[in-house]
Amino acid sequence: xxxxxxxxxxxxxxxxxxxxxxxxxxxxxxxxxxxxxxxxxxxxxxxxxxxxxxxxxxxxxxxxxxxxxxxxxxxxxxxxxxxxxxxxxxxxxxxxxxxxxxxxxxxxxxxxxxxxxxxxxxxxxxxxxxxxxxxxxxxxxxxxxxxxxxxxxxxxxxxxxxxxxxxxxxxxxxxxxxxxxxxxxxxxxxxxxxxxxxxxxxxxxxxxxxxxxxxxxxxxxxxxxxxxxxxxxxxxxxxxxxxxxxxxxxxxxxxxxxxxxxxxxxxxxxxxxxxxxxxxxxxxxxxxxxxxxxxxxxxxxxxxxxxxxxxxxxxxxxxxxxxxxxxxxxxxxxxxxxxxxxxxxxxxxxxxxxxxxxxxxxxxxxxxxxxxxxxxxxxxxxxxxxxxxxxxxxxxxxxxxxxxxxxxxxxxxxxxxxxxxxxxxxxxxxxxxxxxxxxxxxxxxxxxxxxxxxxxxxxxxxxxxx
Amino acid sequence: xxxxxxxxxxxxxxxxxxxxxxxxxxxxxxxxxxxxxxxxxxxxxxxxxxxxxxxxxxxx
Numbered sequence: 149x150x151x152x153x154x155x156x157x158x159x160x161x162x163x164x165x166x167x168x169x170x171x172x173x174x175x176x177x178x179x180x181x182x183x184x185x186x187x188x189x190x191x192x193x194x195x196x197x198x199x200x201x202x203x204x205x206x207x208x209x210x211x212x213x214x215x216x217x218x219x220x221x222x223x224x225x226x227x228x229x230x231x232x233x234x235x236x237x238x239x240x241x242x243x244x245x246x247x248x249x250x251x252x253x254x255x256x257x258x259x260x261x262x263x264x265x266x267x268x269x270x271x272x273x274x275x276x277x278x279x280x281x282x283x284x285x286x287x288x289x290x291x292x293x294x295x296x297x298x299x300x301x302x303x304x305x306x307x308x309x310x311x312x313x314x315x316x317x318x319x320x321x322x323x324x325x326x327x328x329x330x331x332x333x334x335x336x337x338x339x340x341x342x343x344x345x346x347x348x349x350x351x352x353x354x355x356x357x358x359x360x361x362x363x364x365x366x367x368x369x370x371x372x373x374x375x376x377x378x379x380x381x382x383x384x385x386x387x388x389x390x391x392x393x394x395x396x397x398x399x400x401x402x403x404x405x406x407x408x409x410x411x412x413x414x415x416x417x418x419x420x421x422x423x424x425x426x427x428x429x430x431x432x433x434x435x436x437x438x439x440x441x442x443x444x445x446x447x448x449x450x451x452x453x454x455x456x457x458x459x460x461x462x463x464x465x466x467x468x469x470x471x472x473x474x475x476x477x478x479x480x481x482x483x484x485x486x487x488x489x490x491x492x493x494x495x496x497x498x499x500x501x502x503x504x505x506x507x508x509x510x511x512x513x514x515x516x517x518x519x520x521x522x523x524x525x526x527x528x529x530x531x532x533x534x535x536x537x538x539x540x541x542x543x544x545x546x547x548x549x550x551x552x553x554x555x556x557x558x559x560x561x562x563x564x565x566x567x568x569x570x571x572x573x574x575x576x577x578x579x580x581x582x583x584x585x586x587x588x589x590x591x592x593x594x595x596x597x598x599x600x601x602x603x604x605x606x607x608x609x610x611x612x613x614x
Numbered sequence: 615x616x617x618x619x620x621x622x623x624x625x626x627x628x629x630x631x632x633x634x635x636x637x638x639x640x641x642x643x644x645x646x647x648x649x650x651x652x653x654x655x656x657x658x659x660x661x662x663x664x665x666x667x668x669x670x671x672x673x674x
Contacts, residue, residue: 163618295626333625357631365627383670
């Protein structure tokens with residue numbers, strides 16, 4: 149009996165399905181799907197992408213060898229990725245790099261007579277800072293006259309979100325978190341007005357014309373494939389379209405350079421000695437046991453993620469400031485770091501359960517099992533700014549991870565005072581070290597603790613009870 | 615077998631137009647075919663090619 153089960157997020161393409169279990173990922177194909185994959189797999193473009201790592205490592209196996217039978221006539225196995233992240237957790241530069249990878253693979257395979265069925269960023273994953281295309285089932289033999297089936301999806305899931313940030317300075321992540329299908333051409337046309345002072349490259353064709361054409365032909369009963377084929381649609385035209393789109397995407401840039409925490413790395417409020425001893429405490433706690441996965445919540449510039457990375461297989465570094473995470477991503481990318489995955493995650497609003505039956509794209513807590521979580525200089529923001537009770541935060545950490553490194557600023561800490569200054573007196577009286585330690589001890593055994601230099605913060609290494 | 619995504623006429627015309635000069639001719643022909651079918655009341659003509667010979671060869 150096989151221990152694999154179908155991934156709830158894999159159902160849209162009737163010709164292939166993803167199964168997960170026994171520490172591996174299996175992609176299965178129906179007879180019809182297998183015809184495509186057999187025809188395209190040996191092509192230069194596919195083999196090149198496999199060698200470069202732009203396409204996920206794939207080994208063709210007999211379906212029976214992985215416990216699958218009819219209707220699956222062909223299968224391949226992939227390595228289990230350390231953490232599955234979603235486009236709404238990626239920063240601008242990450243979504244842009246994923247878009248460029250999508251276009252690159254679509255163009256390269258097009259020249260080999262291969263079509264891509266779709267163009268969704270959910271088919272791209274980041275291994276640390278390296279984007280990788282993971283949906284081997286997307287490739288099919290290109291029929292004469294075939295249009296680019298993924299064009300509309302590319303606009304809705306990649307181009308419009310990037311334009312939203314680059315042209316309007318508006319974050320796209322909440323939109324993608326709320327809509328698994330992205331932003332429609334009609335919506336984007338309403339959101340993005342023309343600007344004479346700031347020309348918005350690509351707007352006229354890919355937004356205005358696209359929206360108008362979508363509306364105009366919405367009731368069309370045309371056999372589009374045959375109509376495009378008859379009109380002479382060919383690979384050269386599509387390649388020119390994609391080449392131009394590539395140029396548009398390359399020129400889109402993140403406008404904002406400053407945010408609340410983007411200068412936090414200077415850590416003006418920390419004494420140098422405090423930072424040193426905090427780093428040593430974290431290093432000792434992480435290194436005290438083998439770690440497959442560490443989560444660094446409130447990672448900022450990644451100083452502590454890097455310390456954790458030296459003593460673990462993989463670090464998921466999260467922060468609620470997309471600009472800070474974007475900066476970290478670009479630094480890690482320049483280093484070709486594939487051990488630290490930077491993500492824009494606000495734990496007070498991380499989303500979850502989107503798409504079909506709320507299971508298609510599960511929330512962040514269902515996608516990873518950290519051996520240890522670091523929450524450094526973060527709980528006072530959740531407790532005071534977002535009113536998440538300390539007990540509730542500790543419940544979350546207990547459910548998430550067997551070990552915890554957590555920093556507790558005392559009631560007289562300058563940052564705590566700053567957060568409290570515009571709050572009604574008395575409503576956060578329970579935010580103090582004594583109460584925190586009592587609540588922590590109810591859920592965890594405190595392995596070690598240290599008062600940081602400056603005397604207003606205490607750091608704990610705690611192990612879950614039971 | 616078609617790709618599983620719906621190829622929408624509007625989006626397909628835009629991909630042709632966005633492709634530049636060669637694409638404009640494709641977009642024009644698609645538009646003309648639609649107008650012709652509306653004027654004559656006849657459905658859009660089907661492509662006569664058979665199922666088996668319609669795969670593209672590689673360009674390398």
